[in-house]
Amino acid sequence: MSEQNHIPLPPETPAYNCANCGAVSLNPENICKVQGVGTKADWCGSKGTMPPKYCQNRVNVHRHQCRNCGQTAINAKLLCEPVKLDIPQG
Numbered sequence: 001m002s003e004q005n006h007i008p009l010p011p012e013t014p015a016y017n018c019a020n021c022g023a024v025s026l027n028p029e030n031i032c033k034v035q036g037v038g039t040k041a042d043w044c045g046s047k048g049t050m051p052p053k054y055c056q057n058r059v060n061v062h063r064h065q066c067r068n069c070g071q072t073a074i075n076a077k078l079l080c081e082p083v084k085l086d087i088p089q090g
Contacts (some may be wrong), residue, residue, distance in 0.1 A: 009077045011041035023063055025074040031060055040078050043071050062087065 003026060003052035024043060028034045034071040044066060065072050067081035076082035 006076065008080050009040055009065070011039060011065060013040045015078055016038050023072045023074055024078055026078065030074045039072065044069060044079060
């Protein structure tokens with residue numbers, strides 16, 4: 001998906017939060033330890049306090065980070081200004 005064509009999802013979109021890495025996902029099966037479910041508005045736009053980490057159990061899942069607030073998500077549509085992060089070599 002090109003950044004020019006990026007259309008973020010509405011603020012009320014449900015998103016699952018990972019207790020291990022802090023990333024959010026539209027699908028709870030893409031994160032290894034579901035901490036809870038909230039909405040996109042609960043976290044996107046608020047400044048991320050920790051740098052993004054990769055779940056050890058989901059090392060091949062792509063992550064995106066918001067250029068605006070620093071939050072991390074599996075689905076780029078959950079972020080207002082996503083940038084794809086590299087998958088770490090292990």
